[in-house]
Amino acid sequence: MSSKVLDKISKGKVWKFFGGIKPQEMKNTSNCVIEKLKIPSLITIPVENHLGPDGEILVNVGDYVKGGQPLTVASGRLVPAHASTSGTISAISKNILPHPSGFSGLTISIKPDGLDEHEPYDPIPDWKSKDNAELLARIKNYGVEGLGGASFQTEAKLQSALKEAKDGCNVLIINGCECEPAITCDDRIMQEQASDIALGIKILKKILTPKITIVAIEDNKPKAIQAMETACKDIATIRVIPTVYPSGAARNLIKIITGIEVPYNVHTSECGIVVNNVGTVLSVKESIVDGKPVTERVITVAGANFKKQGNVRVKLGTSVRFILNNFVLNPEYQQRVILGGPIMGFTLPVIDVPITKAANCILAPSSKELPKLKVATNCIRCGRCARVCPSRLVPYQMYNQSVAHNHAAAQKCGIKDCTLCGACAYVCPSYIPLTSQFRYEKAVEKHIAEAEYRNAHTKERMELKKQRLLAEEQERAKKKEAALKRMQEQKAREAAMTPEELALYRQKALEEAKAKAKARKEALLKGESANSNDADKSEQLEVLKIKKREQRAIDLVKREGQAENPLVVARLEKEAKEKALLAEREAQKDNLPYNLRIQSGVREDKLEITPFKIPVELNKEPQLVGLVPDDRLQNPEGKKVIASVLQSAQEQKVVNNKLPDVLKKKTLRAKR
Ligand code: SF4
Ligand code: SF4
Known part of the structure; x- marks a missing residue:
């Protein structure tokens, strides 16, 4: 930026931006002191971020959290979400998010305990002596984002100004315009916390070292x-600018303050100009000087259908329904609840959505304040929309292309440059919903861009896979060829040998192969080999088995080593008792007759059947019970056999009486 321009800025010159409108102000809440809303019965913190992927969640359902505790991890352009009060995590689930489409996203629900306890604050009192890296890390980790509505990550914006601007930051603009009708939260913050904002400006000045600092109001x-x-004497210049909507948009404000029109494909910080909202500056101060993460924000509650209107400090994640109930909404027929202002805001499809950092106003207007949307008629080519568009677009052309689903043509018309300010729709005499259509078109463009990116990525992956498969095939063919060649050479060598030489040669080859296999196994055991060929897989499995066995042995030693541990002792004693009981039962079973042993569950292969031995004398016929005639029972040897059988039965009876009930029953049944 030239010194001439800087001179002009310092002298207080104010430029005009193209287009703009002057709507009715409706700022009747600018005198309402900021109140503090009580803690709701449920807090719902969205995890999804419109600028990046979902944050990695750090908590689980049932965990107790305190206010200011991080719930997600900061990564890339994502700042962490913090618990806004103390309580228990009641759910991590999908809920409807504050968006015109009513789409749902992942949220963390907290059931507050009502104590509103906080993690201890961690201020940096000597921030003046700290380096930028530490201050920027604090700004990021404490969840500071743009509170003006765009929710752009503040740390990323500051980093970009430090790295990308050729000659550093020239102008720091603090945006206190709040140009949209009905919203007065920034106005109230400036009235009530001007000294805190001044401290925040000091911190930003320390980080960016701008040549000029201007507070635009x-x-x-x-x-x-x-x-x-x-409050800002000697810190910044207060620049009072005319009230024109949308002077608060960053590019329009830069034009007003510096006279520079930042191209739409260039980031403002790349031009050495940084614009920050007053609410964001206050958050910077709170994160560094007070050590307090962003867990709440001020919003305006406006609309004639509220019993009470005003500005209120709410915990992030508070439901819109809770706020409506607290400000006592008397809804009329088909009552609209708008999140944001009457021009840039959108009608909520449902009111059970949480307040996020981007929400600055809840509007429940009466039909007199904000007449119901009239039925759109045909475009009369009056050109009013083009005359008020601050981005110098031709809205009716863009609209026609978008309605015809001609997305490429809509892009050519400059849909990317549209800031969705709503000025065109505001002046359209045909009540054509231009802004809604542009919002839809932007969503479609985003979807198409994502699909194209995915397709390109898939194509690239497929191409890489093709190349990899081809390379593998070539490698295999080469190996096969080499193996064939080796085999032929081997055959030729063996053919030239005598039988003795061949035997010796084979013996030597076998020994070498064995030694090689042994070495490989040892290497595998040591974990040195990274080879995963098919041939090695069985060996690796074997090694794994060995390792497992070793591990089990080590575990056993460890367990025994813990003999002092009462838990281990108790477990070992229990195991020993169980073993003894089992052994006793087995012993009892062994005394049973064969058929009962089978019934009592003893495995047949464990049974040793020892038949009764009848003493056989030489030259005498063997005496067998049941196989001899009755008169032979008079034989003294036969009597002995019968006596031993009877004794055995008697003993069995005694044993049976000692058996457990289950076995006794079985025995009785068997007897019957
Ligand atoms: S909404 Fe878009 S097209 Fe309409 S005036 Fe604003 S920038 Fe221009
Ligand atoms: S203001 Fe409405 S009617 Fe007029 S040209 Fe634009 S779209 Fe058509």
Whole structure:
């Protein structure tokens, strides 16, 4: 930026941006002091971020969290989400998010305990002596994002200004315009916390070292101008600018303050200009000087259908329904609840959505305040929309292309440059919903871009896979060829040998192969080999088995080594008792007759059947019970056999009486 321009800026020159409108202000809440809303019965913190992927979740259902505790991890352009009060995580599930489409996303629900306990605050009192890296890390980790509505990560914006701007940051603009009708939260912050904002500006100045620092405030906020002038003496210049909508949009504000029109494909910080909202500056101060993460924000509750209107500090994640109930909404027929202002805001499809950092207003207007949307008629080519568009677009052309699903043509018309300010729809005499259509078109463009990216990525992966498979095939063919060649050479060598030489040669080859296999196994055991050929797989399995066996042995030693541990002792004693009991039962079973042993569950292969031995005398016929005639039972040897059988039965009876009930029953049944 040339010194001439800097001179002009310092002298207080104010430029005009193209287009813009002057809607009815509706700022009747600018005198309402910021209240504090009580803690709701449920807090729902969205995990999804519109600028990046979902944050990695750090908590589980049932965990107790304190206010300020991080719930997700910061990565890339993503800042962590923090618990806004103390309580228990009741669910991690999909819920409807504050978006015109009513789409749902992953959220963390907290059931507050009502104590509102916080993690201990960690201020950096000597921030003036700290380096930028530490301050920027703090800004990121404490969840500071743009509170003006865009929710752009503040740390990324500051980093970009430090790295990408050729000659550093030239102008730091603090945005206190709040140009949209009905919203007064920034106005109230400037009136009530001007000194805190001034401290935040000091921190930003320390990080960026800008040549000029300007606080831009619209001329419809005299009290805020006065408060900021008092607080920011010697820190920044207060620049009062005319009230025109949308002067608060970053590019329009840069044009007003510096006269520079930043191209739409260039980031503002690349031009050495950084724009930060007053709410964001306050968050920077709180994160560094107070050590407090962003867990709440100020919003305006406006609309004639509320019993009470005003500005209120709410915990992030509070439901819109809870706020409506607290401000007592008397809904009329087909009541609209708008999140944001009357021009850039959108009607909520449901009111059970959480307040996020991007929400700055809840509007429940009466039909007099904001007449119901009229039925759109045909475009009369009046050109009013083009005359008010600050991005110098031709909205009706863009609209026609979008309605015809001609997305490429809509892109050519400059849909990317549309800031969705709503000025065109505001002036359209045919009530054509231009902004809604552009919002839809942007979503479609995003979807198409994502699909194209995915397709390109898949194509690239497929191409790489093809190349890999081809390379593998070539490698296999080469190996096969080499193996064939080796075999032929081997055959030729063996053919030239005598039988003795051949035997010796084979013996030697076998020994070498064995030694090689042994070495490989040892290497595998040591974990040195990374070879995973098919041939090695069985060996690796074998090694794994050995390792497992070793591990089991080590575990056993460890367990025994813990003999002092009462738990281990108790377990070992229990195991020993169980073993003894089993052994006793087995012993009892062994005494049973064969058929009962089978019934009592003793495995047949374990049984040793020892038949009764009848003493046989030489030259005498053997005496067998049941196989001899009755008169032979008079034989003394036969009597002995019968006596031994009877004795055995008697003993069996005694044993049976000692048996457990289950076995006794079985025995009785067998007897019957
Ligand atoms: S919504 Fe888009 S097209 Fe309409 S005035 Fe704003 S920037 Fe221009
Ligand atoms: S303002 Fe409405 S009617 Fe007029 S040209 Fe634009 S779209 Fe058509």
